[in-house]
Amino acid sequence: MSDVVLEVDHLSLHYLSRFGEKFHAVRDVSFTVSKGEVLGIAGESGCGKSTLVSGLMGMCIPPLHVTSGDVRINGESLMNRTVEDVRANVLAQKISMIPQGAFNTLNPVRKIKDSAADVFYAHQKSGQRLSRAEINDRIYDRFDELGMETKRILNSYPIQLTAGERQRSVIGISTLLNPEIVIADEPTSALDVSTQKEVITMIFDLLNKGIFSSMIFITHELPLLYHVADDIAIMYKGQFVERGTSEQIVKNPQHDYTKMLMKAMVRCDYVK
Ligand SMILES: Nc1ncnc2c1ncn2[C@@H]1O[C@H](COP(=O)(O)OP(=O)(O)O)[C@@H](O)[C@H]1O
Numbered sequence: 198m199s200d201v202v203l204e205v206d207h208l209s210l211h212y213l214s215r216f217g218e219k220f221h222a223v224r225d226v227s228f229t230v231s232k233g234e235v236l237g238i239a240g241e242s243g244c245g246k247s248t249l250v251s252g253l254m255g256m257c258i259p260p261l262h263v264t265s266g267d268v269r270i271n272g273e274s275l276m277n278r279t280v281e282d283v284r285a286n287v288l289a290q291k292i293s294m295i296p297q298g299a300f301n302t303l304n305p306v307r308k309i310k311d312s313a314a315d316v317f318y319a320h321q322k323s324g325q326r327l328s329r330a331e332i333n334d335r336i337y338d339r340f341d342e343l344g345m346e347t348k349r350i351l352n353s354y355p356i357q358l359t360a361g362e363r364q365r366s367v368i369g370i371s372t373l374l375n376p377e378i379v380i381a382d383e384p385t386s387a388l389d390v391s392t393q394k395e396v397i398t399m400i401f402d403l404l405n406k407g408i409f410s411s412m413i414f415i416t417h418e419l420p421l422l423y424h425v426a427d428d429i430a431i432m433y434k435g436q437f438v439e440r441g442t443s444e445q446i447v448k449n450p451q452h453d454y455t456k457m458l459m460k461a462m463v464r465c466d467y468v469k
């Protein structure tokens with residue numbers, strides 16, 4: 198595939214402690230994601246996946262800093278830009294994230310429809326301002342399209358919804374402006390098994406409807422990635438140690454760490 202949407206070029210990121218010590222959380226990571234592609238990223242907790250996401254979104258806020266490297270979306274670099282600039286011109290429109298816990302993302306004292314409207318206010322280019330009525334139409338249409346119980350959900354506060362409805366609302370909200378690429382950072386890890394499937398189905402429904410065209414799906418569940426991702430990258434201690442097709446990574450892992458991760462996954466003997 199030649200239509201590269203996201204290019205990550207030797208990206209290294211570090212956290213700076215109060216005492217001036219650097220903790221290198223992402224080390225020399227390079228990869229691309231093309232239009233229509235789903236890249237899975239797997240790796241143990243603490244290996245740097247969410248830190249990498251901050252870098253991919255151009256959201257390196259202290260104590261996180263860019264050590265070196267570049268991130269480009271459609272050829273446009275996100276480095277050396279202010280957080281305000283990235284927020285106004287890139288986030289939600291070109292790249293968007295589906296976060297782990299919907300409860301931390303939604304404002305508890307605002308109805309879902311108001312949180313959804315905030316996306317338009319925060320990320321709309323100044324030349325394209327819509328009225329609140331137009332914004333509401335867009336929000337209602339999108340939630341309808343996603344098969345949500347639109348009226349009830351949009352008029353609820355987060356506390357009035359189930360965990361699954363909250364997470365589905367967050368997914369609906371984060372993709373309202375049709376970003377080109379979506380990063381799902383462990384989108385189901387805070388949910389019980391019955392709602393996990395519902396949420397994953399919804400994410401891929403959005404992809405299939407063309408609401409976004411490319412995705413990075415982060416999870417430590419390699420069997421899930423095997424089914425949903427084209428390629429899988431394995432992250433270990435801040436680095437990509439291996440990338441290959443889902444088939445190759447799961448059935449013929451090359452790197453010792455990938456082999457170990459696979460062994461950990463298929464050990465289901467304790468459920469017998
Ligand atoms: N704000 C922070 N300050 C210092 N270190 C951090 C901070 N956030 C995360 N880290 C460290 O960076 C490493 C990677 O964390 P993270 O990106 O959250 O991993 P993952 O998402 O893979 O679980 C971990 O060792 C974590 O302790």
Ligand SMILES: [Mg+2]
Binds near residue numbers: 383
């Ligand atoms: Mg994480």
